[in-house]
Amino acid sequence: MCLGIPAKVVEVTERDALVDYGGVKKKVDAILMQDLDVGDYVIVHAGAIISRISEERYKELVDTLNELAKYSQVARGT
Template sequence: MCVGLPAKVVKVREGMAIIDASGARREVSAELIDELEPGDYVMVHAGIAIAKITKDDQSETDEIMEAL
């Protein structure tokens, strides 16, 4: 099973995004998402932002992961 992790976008430039995933900052590909801006939330899998999500989605996913 593969797990995507929710993250907040901190910076976007040239098809890449700096994301904050529970305090850990990483650079991921943002090529799959149009109009991505700092402050957006995304689901990240294998170093790629695969979908925009809402803050509520991010909070719910964090709660589930903590419970596991």
Template sequence: MCLAIPALITEKKTNNMATTEILGVTRDVSLDLTPQAEVGDYVLVHAGFAIEVIDEEYAKETIELVKQFEDVAV
């Protein structure tokens, strides 16, 4: 199973790269698949690529669900 995680774009860089913030951690991701993404947008990130621009409400709901993963016993 693959998981894409919501991230907030905080800075656009050269070569279709962007700095994102994911649960308090910054990561550089490729915007090759989402060239329309801008600073302040939320994107779904998978394997270092922003694969879709999503709305803020959906992003925040998903982040809250991800935070619950640590409460689940395996």
């Protein structure tokens, strides 16, 4: 299973964007997104931005991923 990960755009160039994954910043391909702006919330899959999402949806997804991470740690006993 592959997941698209929510991120916030912190820098935009002609082809790429720097996104923030909750403190971890990474350069990703932004060629598929038109009119991308700093502050936009996006979904990144396989190193490329594939869609724009609302801030509300971003927060929901981050909360869900954080909950999944907690359950994963419990299942591993850490």
